Amino acid sequence: MTESLLAAPGAEVATDAEAAADAADALRITHHRLDDGVRDVIAKEIAERTSASVLDSDDNQAILSGIGAHVLRRHLPGQVLDALDAFRLDGRHVLKLSNLPTQHFPPTPVHGYGDESALPLVNALHFGLVKLLGMTPYAVAYENRGRLIRNVVPNPEAAGATSSWGADSEFFWHTDNPHLPFGEPGTDPRGYVPRYLTFYTVRNEERVPTEVAAVDEVVRHLDPALLRALERPGFVVGAPDSNDFPDAPELLDGTALFDRDEAGRNRARYDAGTTRGTDPATDEQVRAFHTALGRVHGAAFTLETGDFLVFDNYRVVHRRRAFTPDPAPTARWLRRCYAS
Numbered sequence: 001m002t003e004s005l006l007a008a009p010g011a012e013v014a015t016d017a018e019a020a021a022d023a024a025d026a027l028r029i030t031h032h033r034l035d036d037g038v039r040d041v042i043a044k045e046i047a048e049r050t051s052a053s054v055l056d057s058d059d060n061q062a063i064l065s066g067i068g069a070h071v072l073r074r075h076l077p078g079q080v081l082d083a084l085d086a087f088r089l090d091g092r093h094v095l096k097l098s099n100l101p102t103q104h105f106p107p108t109p110v111h112g113y114g115d116e117s118a119l120p121l122v123n124a125l126h127f128g129l130v131k132l133l134g135m136t137p138y139a140v141a142y143e144n145r146g147r148l149i150r151n152v153v154p155n156p157e158a159a160g161a162t163s164s165w166g167a168d169s170e171f172f173w174h175t176d177n178p179h180l181p182f183g184e185p186g187t188d189p190r191g192y193v194p195r196y197l198t199f200y201t202v203r204n205e206e207r208v209p210t211e212v213a214a215v216d217e218v219v220r221h222l223d224p225a226l227l228r229a230l231e232r233p234g235f236v237v238g239a240p241d242s243n244d245f246p247d248a249p250e251l252l253d254g255t256a257l258f259d260r261d262e263a264g265r266n267r268a269r270y271d272a273g274t275t276r277g278t279d280p281a282t283d284e285q286v287r288a289f290h291t292a293l294g295r296v297h298g299a300a301f302t303l304e305t306g307d308f309l310v311f312d313n314y315r316v317v318h319r320r321r322a323f324t325p326d327p328a329p330t331a332r333w334l335r336r337c338y339a340s
């Protein structure tokens with residue numbers, strides 16, 4: 001079991017050593033790998049506690065959370081429990097846990113939705129970890145049919161789309177649902193940018209990396225005058241492809257792309273496909289920002305079966321390069337849940 005405060009073991013090596021050092025310096029990552037014995041005892045105990053009933057990830061989320069958190073608290077090493085506890089409080093950007101239990105997995109539900117009751121172990125683990133992180137899982141009515149778990153899969157119907165269901169188009173550096181206001185602790189999260197994105201990895205045989213960069217690193221790539229401009233409310237940010245109209249909030253008009261949270265930390269909102277200026281000058285600022293983002297390095301996580309990843313969607317940007325998915329039964333499949 002290892003922990004790195006700056007760069008995760010396995011984060012891909014930079015071509016430019018200086019850029020990599022800068023990115024690693026900005027990104028605060030915690031990584032732990034479970035021993036096989038710990039993994040197996042957690043799997044056995046969750047299976048025993050979930051085998052007697054049918055548990056759906058929406059209808060029975062609280063029960064799955066309770067079972068998962070109980071078993072994880074009993075068996076995870078103290079160091080891992082402390083890391084989960086500290087993630088939010090310490091303002092870390094990314095936490096990764098490797099070698100979590102797996103179960104029998106059905107074929108990848110490439111059209112987006114599958115039988116949730118067939119996945120009691122991964123749902124108990126996922127919601128249990130969210131609970132131990134001190135977070136609340138939630139969904140919004142206008143996205144993913146209002147379901148808590150989003151199957152991040154290469155959906156053939158999303159070909160060409162920059163969406164969590166896309167594959168063949170690069171999804172450039174962005175934050176999720178950037179067209180909403182930033183939320184504050186203790187509020188109903190559904191009207192705000194999702195604070196945290198959490199993922200459990202079912203399969204990633206195509207070895208597609210999930211790339212993450214600290215907003216602090218992005219800021220270092222911006223000319224100070226451009227940063228000041230992006231901190232002014234001169235921009236329009238629309239809803240991403242994943243939002244189902246007409247119920248979704250459509251756009252944020254007259255917003256800044258950068259600001260600071262209550263602790264003075266940088267946060268950002270951006271989606272290249274939906275962000276624009278309100279006049280030629282601010283349009284030019286968006287183009288300059290986009291160009292600067294192209295120099296951002298970040299860190300790449302090639303998630304494997306049984307990996308869990310959480311990152312702060314206010315204080316990091318993320319991207320996924322274009323890839324060629326495997327055939328449907330074994331295509332890439334991550335399970336994502338918003339949390340606040």
Ligand SMILES: [Fe+2]
Nearest residue numbers: 174175176318
């Ligand atoms: Fe995203």
